[in-house]
Amino acid sequence: xxxxxxxxxxxxxxxxxxxxxxxxxxxxxxxxxxxxxxxxxxxxxxxxxxxxxxxxxxxxxxxxxxxxxxxxxxxxxxxxxxxxxxxxxxxxxxxxxxxxxxxxxxxxxxxxxxxxxxxxxxxxxxxxxxxxxxxxxxxxxxxxxxxxxxxxxxxxxxxxxxxxxxxxxxxxxxxxxxxxxxxxxxxxxxxxxxxxxxxxxxxxxxxxxxxxxxxxxxxxxxxxxxxxxxxxxxxxxxxxxxxxxxxxxxxxxxxxxxxxxxxxxxxxxxxxxxxxxxxxxxxxxxxxxxxxxxxxxxxxxxxxxxxxxxxxxxxxxxxxxxxxxxxxxxxxxxxxxxxxxxxxxxxxxxxxxxxxxxxxxxxxxxxxxxxxxxxxxxxxxxxxxxxxxxxxxxxxxxxxxxxxxxxxxxxxxxxxxxxxx
Amino acid sequence: xxxxxxxxxxxxxxxxxxxxxxxxxxxxxxxxxxxxxxxxxxxxxxxxxxxxxxxxxxxxxxxxxxxxxxxxxxxxxxxxxxxxxxxxxxxxxxxxxxxxxxxxxxxxxxxxxxxxxxxxxxxxxxxxxxxxxxxxxxxxxxxxxxxxxxxxxxxxxxxxxxxxxxxxxxxxxxxxxxxxxxxxxxxxxxxxxxxxxxxxxxxxxxxxxxxxxxxxxxxxxxxxxxxxxxxxxxxxxxxxxxxxxxxxxxxxx
Numbered sequence: 001x002x003x004x005x006x007x008x009x010x011x012x013x014x015x016x017x018x019x020x021x022x023x024x025x026x027x028x029x030x031x032x033x034x035x036x037x038x039x040x041x042x043x044x045x046x047x048x049x050x051x052x053x054x055x056x057x058x059x060x061x062x063x064x065x066x067x068x069x070x071x072x073x074x075x076x077x078x079x080x081x082x083x084x085x086x087x088x089x090x091x092x093x094x095x096x097x098x099x100x101x102x103x104x105x106x107x108x109x110x111x112x113x114x115x116x117x118x119x120x121x122x123x124x125x126x127x128x129x130x131x132x133x134x135x136x137x138x139x140x141x142x143x144x145x146x147x148x149x150x151x152x153x154x155x156x157x158x159x160x161x162x163x164x165x166x167x168x169x170x171x172x173x174x175x176x177x178x179x180x181x182x183x184x185x186x187x188x189x190x191x192x193x194x195x196x197x198x199x200x201x202x203x204x205x206x207x208x209x210x211x212x213x214x215x216x217x218x219x220x221x222x223x224x225x226x227x228x229x230x231x232x233x234x235x236x237x238x239x240x241x242x243x244x245x246x247x248x249x250x251x252x253x254x255x256x257x258x259x260x261x262x263x264x265x266x267x268x269x270x271x272x273x274x275x276x277x278x279x280x281x282x283x284x285x286x287x288x289x290x291x292x293x294x295x296x297x298x299x300x301x302x303x304x305x306x307x308x309x310x311x312x313x314x315x316x317x318x319x320x321x322x323x324x325x326x327x328x329x330x331x332x333x334x335x336x337x338x339x340x341x342x343x344x345x346x347x348x349x350x351x352x353x354x355x356x357x358x359x360x361x362x363x364x365x366x367x368x369x370x371x372x373x374x375x376x377x378x379x380x381x382x383x384x385x386x387x388x389x390x391x392x393x394x395x396x397x398x399x400x401x402x403x404x405x406x407x408x409x410x411x412x413x414x415x416x417x418x419x420x421x
Numbered sequence: 422x423x424x425x426x427x428x429x430x431x432x433x434x435x436x437x438x439x440x441x442x443x444x445x446x447x448x449x450x451x452x453x454x455x456x457x458x459x460x461x462x463x464x465x466x467x468x469x470x471x472x473x474x475x476x477x478x479x480x481x482x483x484x485x486x487x488x489x490x491x492x493x494x495x496x497x498x499x500x501x502x503x504x505x506x507x508x509x510x511x512x513x514x515x516x517x518x519x520x521x522x523x524x525x526x527x528x529x530x531x532x533x534x535x536x537x538x539x540x541x542x543x544x545x546x547x548x549x550x551x552x553x554x555x556x557x558x559x560x561x562x563x564x565x566x567x568x569x570x571x572x573x574x575x576x577x578x579x580x581x582x583x584x585x586x587x588x589x590x591x592x593x594x595x596x597x598x599x600x601x602x603x604x605x606x607x608x609x610x611x612x613x614x615x616x617x618x619x620x621x622x623x624x625x626x627x628x629x630x631x632x633x634x635x636x637x638x639x640x641x642x643x644x645x646x647x648x649x650x651x652x653x654x655x656x657x658x659x660x661x662x663x664x665x666x667x668x669x670x671x672x673x674x
Binding site for chain 1: 471492493494495497498502503505509510511512513514518521522523525526527529530531532533534535536537538539540541543546582586
């Protein structure tokens with residue numbers, strides 16, 4: 001409460017032009033702080049995610065390898081975009097994976113026809129996903145609530161089915177799409193037979209990695225990850241700007257009361273459509289980046305479970321918050337890749353210190369929740385979050401901070417009041 | 422000719438003739454009340470004025486322009502604002518944001534893709550909204566969540582939001598329904614103050630005779646979907662047909 005007033009009053013009394021938006025990249029102090037934090041976390045991720053020495057028992061909890069880190073930021077982008085639609089307007093799309101998939105196909109075709117450079121490919125992904133989102137949004141937004149969700153789900157399932165069967169010539173059907181040395185690529189020099197086409201940024205191969213060794217620790221710095229992370233930072237920055245803009249306020253108004261909005265002379269439809277297309281383009285960007293990283297696409301990328309996953313990410317992290325979707329995406333991808341790798345043998349080594357009979361019992365009790373059973377743990381966590389923290393992980397964090405602050409204030413002076421949150 | 426002209430309006434829902442042959446002229450700058458027993462068609466008439474319903478027959482024009490076939494937001498942009506029976510505000514937003522939205526609607530129109538720029542640094546809108554909040558005596562509630570306010574404050578905010586658009590016609594649908602006496606009197610005072618200080622026409626649908634006779638300069642009595650009489654409050658009070666159709670019933674309570 002106090003933060004907001006201190007942010008706005010000086011701006012309103014000084015002659016700050018709304019377009020110039022002040023010094024710190026046009027963000028308020030608080031938002032700029034958050035943005036700096038996200039920059040630091042993404043840039044240092046290869047170190048932060050590898051806290052355990054190589055070959056140690058805990059090394060399997062290290063998430064700092066390129067493939068997983070790329071997924072963190074790419075699905076972070078996907079969730080940030082989804083949050084612009086769901087978090088702000090409240091329209092729950094159950095078909096956003098379709099835009100991710102369409103973006104991926106557009107991206108790979110740009111790499112097949114034009115060049116292996118990732119920039120035209122990513123632009124093509126965003127453009128085609130945006131166009132497709134305009135079509136789907138225009139039709140689906142005729143309804144709201146559950147009917148809107150069903151319409152988007154129907155579109156996504158149609159897209160999946162088409163990509164899987166009828167459209168095989170352009171999607172590769174069941175086998176998906178890969179790059180080939182004989183693809184036309186009119187902007188690049190032809191490749192030799194047998195040569196593997198590799199995505200690059202002006203000659204810089206996406207797969208290039210540098211390993212840094214500090215004692216027993218190994219940190220991998222990967223070109224692809226940093227390019228994807230850079231895209232995520234731009235996506236995150238734009239999302240902050242949208243949240244704080246007049247447009248963002250109108251989107252929140254759509255969620256709050258469409259009736260009042262209509263009788264305030266504002267038409268909700270173009271606002272929801274714009275939000276839908278923007279989030280579709282975010283999904284397209286994520287799809288394009290996936291192609292830039294692994295140069296292949298399969299139709300399963302558009303399956304409804306993929307659409308459901310981004311819903312989970314957003315809600316788990318905190319729908320309508322800035323950082324929540326990124327946290328949710330990281331959380332789910334971590335589970336998918338790390339917890340799923342814990343097998344029975346690993347558990348036995350962990351609990352080897354227990355007496356034999358007890359060890360077996362403990363392992364048998366834990367085993368259903370890890371390895372192939374990681375979905376069970378995730379499901380339970382998701383339920384716990386939705387029931388106890390409807391605001392997601394962000395709300396959990398805020399509660400912790402609030403608790404900590406209250407304690408601190410109590411320690412200092414009994415009489416001092418803590419500011420109301 | 423009045424600012425709002427309703428001519429021969431009829432509306433049928435299945436077997437029910439909700440409105441038939443309604444003629445109404447609201448003179449500019451007056452407070453015009455529409456009263457009538459339950460089921461008289463007051464709300465149906467109001468919905469026909471704001472574009473929520475389209476009448477089967479007849480015409481509705483505002484400042485000489487027909488409103489028929491226009492959507493609610495288009496009619497609003499023509500200069501008609503509506504206050505609902507249950508306050509319709511943006512409950513999830515702060516009071517300040519609630520007040521900023523009509524200011525943005527007034528300046529930028531039905532849609533604007535201003536996805537850049539800080540809303541809270543938009544000096545023009547912030548100043549207008551702050552000014553409006555002061556007018557409504559709500560400056561101290563600026564950062565409150567609108568949903569957490571009392572019913573009376575929500576009503577006050579809603580009226581303020583409508584006024585922020587500087588409408589030429591303000592439609593009120595039973596603005597004091599379900600309010601305690603004190604809140605009702607506050608609302609009457611607020612509306613009187615608005616009437617005295619702003620160049621605005623007010624059309625009010627109301628059940629509470631106390632409210633009607635404290636505010637209205639002209640009263641139309643609606644019964645069974647058709648206007649019975651239209652006259653000044655003093656004449657309405659003594660009108661035998663009205664006593665029979667409406668006041669007779671209510672005085673029995």
